[in-house]
Amino acid sequence: MSCLYSFPYVYVSSSSLPVLPSSQCPPDWLANGRSCYNVRRMGLTWSDAQHSCRGLAVGSHLADLKTVEDLLFISSHLLNLNLLLLWTGLNDQQKTY
Template sequence: SCSEHWTARGDKCYRVFTEQMTWKKAEENCIGLGIGAKLASISSAEEQQFVDKQLLICEDLWSGLIFHHRDSMLAWTNGNSVSFTNWAPGEPNVTLEADGCVRVN
């Protein structure tokens, strides 16, 4: 069961913050809740569909997917392995000279 303002999906709870913020601020917001919250990780097409429905609330969402330029690897901030991706045509569009984060839109 999820707390008020959170939405249950499987064994996870989701919350959308509608304020515009940077990826770093969004990550800090999750950590600052003090309940072990992380930016969303998407591990299946079904979970992607659920997250897509959240885009009705706001135009873009930050995900917990990051790109490490040193080893050219994608990773979830919660430590889960990247086993599912659903990139738009032409994506991912990464700069090999810097770490990056992933926005869902």
């Protein structure tokens, strides 16, 4: 038996530039470092959220928050939106921990 949960999700599109100006991000996306972030409030399964992200912008995917700075940046925006649960790019599909 498997359980599927639907949560809002955050996705990211990264650039090869050292710092990405906010003007380089699509409208309604948040610039932070080399990445543009966007939060969607629609509830989707993890795989549907990942698929949705990939269709929005070239190189976009569910966010994988690799640094404390990334985590703090996204957390501050999520708290303002009153979102506590959401999908990110982390998963256990490869069964490695």
